Amino acid sequence: MQTNLDKLFRSLTMLALLVGVGSHAFAQNATGSIKGVVKDQNDAVVTSAVVAATNKATGAVRKMNAGGDGIYALENLPPGEYEVKAESQGFSTQIQTLTVEVGATTTANFSMTVGTVTQVVEVTADAPVINTTDTVVGGVIGRQQVENLPTNGRSFLSIALLEPGVSVGYVAQSGAGNVNNFFQVSIGSAPQSMTVISVDGSRINDRVTGGTSQNFSAETVQEFQISTLAFDLSAGTVSAGAVNIVSRTGTNSFHGGTFLFFRDHNMSAFPGYKRPTEPRANGLPQNVLCLIPTSQSCARALDPFFVRRQYGGTIGGPIKKDKLFFFGNYERTDQVGANAITFDDPILGGFNHIAQQPFKQHLGNVRLDYTVNSKHTAFLRASVDNNNSVSGGNTLESNWIASDNYAYQTQLGVTSVLKATLVNDFRFSFSYLRNRLAPPTQAQCESIAGNPDFCFGLNGVRPTIIGVTFGNSINVPQDRHPHTYQWTDNVNWTKGAHRVRFGGNWEHNFDHGTWNQNYKGSFSTFSPAQVLASNPTLYATLPASLKPGGSGATISDLLKLPVNGTLLIGIGDPGQPARPYNYDKILRNDLLRFYAQDAWQMFPGFTLSYGLGWSFESNILYHDITLPQYLAPLLPANDLNRTIDQRYKNFDPALGFAHISPQTDFYKLNQRVLFGPAGNGLSSFSGAGLPNPKAGQPGQPALLNFSSPANFTAQDMINNLALFNSQLIASNPFKGTDLAVRGINIVKTVQGGQGLDAIYDNDSARFPYTFQVDVGVQREIRRNLSVSADYVMRRGVGFGAGFSGFDQFFVDLNRWNRFSDYALVPTSGAVNPASLVRSPVIPQLYRSRWTSGSRATSN
Template sequence: MLTRVLPKRTAVALSVAVIWALSLFAAQGYAQVTGATLSGTITDPSGAVIPNAQVSVRNTATGVTREVTADTAGFYSVPNLLPGNYEVTVMSPGFSTARQSNVELGVGAQQQLNISLKVGQTSQTVEVTEAAPQIQLTSSTLSAEVESTTVRELPLNGRDWASLATLSPGVNAIETQLPFEAGAVRGNRGFGAQLTIAGGRPTQNNYRLDGLSINDYGNGGPGSVLGVSLGVDAIQEFSVLTGNYSAEYGRTSGGVVNAISKSGTNAFHGDVYEFLRNDKLDANDFLSNANNVPRPPYKRNQFGAAAGGPIIKDRTFIFGDYEGIRQSKGVSNPQSVPSDRARTGLLNFPKGPSTFPTGCVTVDPTDCQVAVNPAVATYLAALYPHATAPGAGPNQGSFTFPALQAVREDFFTVRVDHKISDKDSIFATYMYDKNPFTQPDSLNNISYLDQTNRDIAALEWTHTFTPALLNTARVGYNRNAVINYQPVAAINPAAADPSFGAFPLGDNPSTRISGGFSALNAGLNGGFSHHNWNSIQFYDDAFLTRGTHSLKFGFAVERMDYNFFQKYNPQGIWRFASLANFLLNKPKSLEGGGLLGRDTPRGLRQTIFAGYVQDDWRWRRNLTLNVGLRYEIATVLKDAQGQITNLASMTSPLPYCGTTDPNLTLTFGQPGCTGTAPYYSNPTKHNFEPRIGFSWDPRGDGKMAVRGGFAIFDVLPLPGYFYTQQGIQTPFFLVGTIAKPTAGIGVLASAPNSAYNQMIQPQAGCTSPVGSCVLTAGFMEPNPKRNYVEQWNLNVQRQITPSLTATLGYVGSHGVHMLIRGDDADMVIPTQTSAGWLWPYNPTGADMRINRDFGTIRYMFFNTDSSYNALQVNVQKRMSHGFQFGGSYSYSKSIDNDDATIAGDAFGNSITSWFWFAPSISHAVSDFNVTHSVAINGLWDVPGPKSLHGPAGTLLNGWELGSILKLNNGIPTTPLIGGDPMNVENNGSDTFGIPDRVAGCDPVNHNYKSNPGLGYINTSCFRVPMATPAIASQCVPFSAVPGSCSNLLGNAGRNSIVGPGLVNLDFSVYKNFAVRKISESSSVQFRAEFFNILNHANFGPPLPFFGSSQAQIFNQDGTSSGAGGLQFMVTQPRDIQFALKFIW
């Protein structure tokens, strides 16, 4: 027999074609989206199956009915049901009719409902009103449902429905997500609130609304500038899939937040509301009280209306919602500035003269005097505010002012559902959200504008070929248009003064001083960015029932256009290694973008193609096997103008480019590219993703399920990950960095000896024909490996009472070839010694970086791993007897080498990793790791004396209570040495060293609230690295610490300190007043909501680089910085919100 072996590439293509072809003929309704599936077995009183029974499933709100016939094994399945309440009727000759009401189906649920018929006449009906069991007997997916009552009635800070995802086990908010006050870095990563789900990075999650992916341009959660997702009254309900979801779900390797918009019903219902906040109702925060800063002003009005009803009864329905926000809020964020003594050059060093920096003349045993450069003195006086309170360090002061944020947001959505016939139905949704936001910078010099415009549209058509075959086709559009941190006015006239300029545009550069000082932002002509994201999506899903097999097939196509433009530091960034160097006007470097006008926009393009097959096989009546396979490929990223550039290796003198333009030259007059080539070889060509699981009912009574599974999910290299990588690369965008310029502050760009002119002139020793060693290039692995996540779980779910269920399970995952990225890989490479990683002794100051043809090389490698292991507990009590309860607990550990996806520092507690040469150096718990996490919520309709009428009945009846309690043990941070003590010589935005940890010492001051400066880090547990005999001859001591080794990496390690824990209780009291004169269902509801009702001061950990950089506990010279304190809060102080709603 002759056998022909197909070439590997042909075999892959054939496999994809087969899956695609199958999807055109059959497949499930809507699992990848929002529709629910109801299935089960019809039996007689003895337990024998009843074949060919007629099953009718009616939506009680819309009257829409679906009818199917059970097969010869008594099995029935009804897919693609709109989430909501249903009534199920079963008929068979010789048996009484059974009618089961109160069947609640959630988003994407696969619910089993077995029905037993009694012998009798079909004209006799047996009514069952007890709620159907909620045990997941047919699916191994780990999920949690947030139904409409929970969305509508729990106290929601900001009325952000997506925040309720954190009530699920394994789901945590990123408490150190960069705040809006952090400037452009928030918008560059996306404004939506970030979640980690089952140990995944926030950019690994997928958010879906009515079947569409609605992630933003950074592949983060959707949200306005405020970071919230409005539309509480427009969301019917949503589910959170945290693991082992089936093959119909793609584009994600983390979790899936799957929501469905509310539709109209046969009754006209709606509400009108206003929510009010005012600073007179709120508490002041801990830090403001400590610094005698009054409570900042705050006014917020959140108002709107929602209504829905029939256009044609039982056939056409409409629902619409509008919500507006008008907010003016004062924000007090302490910033670290030079103290008044330090501004005069009088510096304090408690350890004495041995720690005095070079150029500082001894005044007394702990003080020395620096001769402040006159240009710096003028700069300080004009742009750095004086301290309003003492600071954490001896030369620091704390500056606080009531920054006023002005916000206007308008949101609306509309949905129309239409039943064309018994076999065809369609629905369409549209959502719009616009949100301008203005605020001053951290030092009150410049006013900035952020703005988000979002549009989402979806159209879906469902066709039933036969009761066993159904198909759904869906097309959608997701658009984001964002203005990110654009300067609009100079609050301080000095911020528009061209005499402070270092670049041709004038105005002051941004200024960064190592040692725990807050950054000074650039002036009025400073940088900003615009992001325009367009995603066009098409899906086809189908469902076919064949015997005990529920087969699903489908395909998806998504076209992504990401257009962005940025003014990257057009004024430049001064970096100083210490306060003394700043006062002496000795910059470490000057970096700036758009040199000589080269700042062209980018238009990234990519398409995702996917196909899947899934079989939920009911192997036995009490055992279902879930077996699926998904194939998903993303095309290689391109730029619409061919302006992709990349280095072929870390040492390449020129990049290769995506354009064939023969006129492409650098402004310096030399060729800019070595040739043309695709950006990278496609790592997604072999993205076959198996999904395997089971659900077993050991007792066969529908009250217990043992479930488990294994799955592979791919992490696609999506356009948003390349924003900071491609946006500023030579030769299409010229960004330069000049190290140790001989001219500093006060020398205008037009001066022949200015740092700017030093930057743009050809540099001696450059081997590249580019002609300058200062430009920024990018290195993305030309042949990246496939990036994917393996996930597994085993859990037991048990129904304790008809309304109470509990789940206990283990969840694990392993990330393979995870992305590691940073701001600059062009650095001096160390050697590994018996004492640790040692950077070379360089007494001559020679340039020892690996590529001297560039000033900075931004990099992306796919060469690290991650792991997650968790014990998860979930208890849910459905509403019964007026009470609803939910509780979750996770005991987990997430480990990785890096968490950066879009930029080197993903979160406020992140450090930019330049350990690309040995990722194991940063192997530690993740930046978002939370070991213990608890979330408890409850709703209670307080019982009242129903027999009472009149004023007494009005007063005592109609009360509701609600609450959400969240607890966790804190998130980690990394102790640092400021500056560049090891002489790494990279030009990333953040440079640092790592100290040594003293063995057996507790690194946390647990009585931190009584410590000066809220000192949280026990700095006595750390020291600068010390020389050992084996390396002493190669060590450069810290100037203030004899016998030390400044060029040795310490052993303290990444994320070796866990920050303070979280305790937050939100509470609500509602009073409902019936308004019978209008209608039986009309009422007025008064709400009082208390966020952080205990007014608990929930601090984040000391941050490495944001705010006052409190994790930098040592200065570059080895002296103590006085840092280590707590400077920011992860929750607001107690806020009180009142609301009034009219409901009909």
């Protein structure tokens, strides 16, 4: 049986080396290493020394012989506590106990004394506080901190705040731009969507909107590393920071526990700087719910209801001592928050209230670790996140969003010691996210609102009247179903004073979904003051509750206000991507990355690091679409009737040295986030060209476009909605000349300037990238106390105007040839040359973002 297992793992190891020699553009190294030199008391190297590191939790042993220069390096070690033993004939055996951290190199030097091998000397030494090998800027949060520090909602990611330059935000609701990303980590003031987050070496980022696609319990986490700058090439294409998480494992002893956390509004401070009853400059209270300070609504505002219950447990231990281990954990969260919905206009006073905001979540994780023999170890992990919520903003509950998320990841890892100086680490993972956003059900809506009147318009058209919005959110229903397969392989080779790493990664994404954007329609009305100013006769017919001094306005009263402008409604295929043009191809995307680097210890205390990475993404541009003749006004003549070239020149060089070290790193950004498809197949149509059903009556325009108040009310719009929808569908048939994704309709507009890049994409357009430099110094000022200071600089090119605030710091050279506006000829779908407007952008000098300080930052 053992022979068969050995054959199986040898086969897996060879497959790993053949399939991908390295780490993908977003992969993380989930292991650490031990490095040192063995000398005698006269400072001469001991070339015959054998160094063995034993994992104290699992008993796993890794051995190697020190080289001719006395140097040894034990690579790809799981984080944890180790006993490191050095033996050599004629010398006493020495033992050190130390801790290996994720993504870090721990130094363990030995000074051997003359004696016999049977004599054991246990060396008691302080853990090194100076890292003389690596040039990464960042830190590690260990299990003790995760377990004992207070955290918001028991989220371990909130502890990332301890690292300089890191901020963590909490978003309580799930929505179109934030489907399963509640704790958002921003590094160096970059957008949180650009932070790369991985678990055990596999990325868990949302491939559409950034941030996390799956949440993990704090009980799952052994430790995590935060890299803020000067990333190791094995970390992948990272431009704004990375979080590298390692999950817990079973050990040779059984251990476990249960927990219950409870917090409610009675145990919490008031969530604001000013009390709701304190006056504002206009004399009104901070919260209009407290216009009557003794009212029940004011009492709820002074002490908003909140309750959070979290409970679960862990269990782990050996299945077979020193061979097979298990660990599992489960956590459940039941939470009800409070959301104050208030409107300053006295007319809307009856709609002021505090709504409930429920959230439920189940988190589960199981991991098996297997020591096959002295050369091969493996693990298998499965993690699940299932949560649902109903949430919204300052709108009535019929406009809120009910979210249902189910995410899981399965991962296999195999570490093989091919020989003492050559270690291969292979990882495969499969991730899936099912997100559904929909209007709340009638029962859900009434439960959170406490008043069925606030659920008016549920799953219907969305009016905005005076300032209150109700009806279907314009972003729902929608769903997404990304499937991600990741193959990652890292090889570590120690050759004398060189530590060579090389590898590669292949990430295959398969994604589809729907987005029924504004499919129920939306419109707005004139306010009573606007009606009075423009049409006093019509104003006289309005209910008294809508006039000065009036109160208790109802939804029925609000619907008597006249429509302002026209109806906007989504029509077409809500699928993402839209059918039929190249549907199967657009569903898929492949990301490839290969890298090689070397850390060369040229002499004691000085390590030179250098390397090169290369990245490629297969389906980031519309490279399979020929550019047709009707785009002639947008394109140079030689761009017509040709396809867009693939981009193969995405190289990432890196150079640095330690320990007082300037370092220059070049990296590319996650191109998929920046250069996604131009948009969604369901297009927004205006009803401005439709006939007005009341045309011919006094004061009524001929078309459904109201520039001044007329006797066409919000209720009239609702009553005729089905008619308007059918007229728009009939008047806008598909003619096969869509500009963005062929197969939708001719009047589809491209969403933003970068969408236009994706269409014409002339040779001046380029992938964005950052240029990064850091200079740092570390100083041990006393035992177990060190101070470090870093100057870091990050410059970027080609990120795009308005990209999540990055345009404040980075120049967008792609804007040279970008068109800011254009129009189509309705009958043909061709571009009207007279409508073209070029963006008059002139490239500026680079701007940079810099931080400095002694483990602190100044932005």
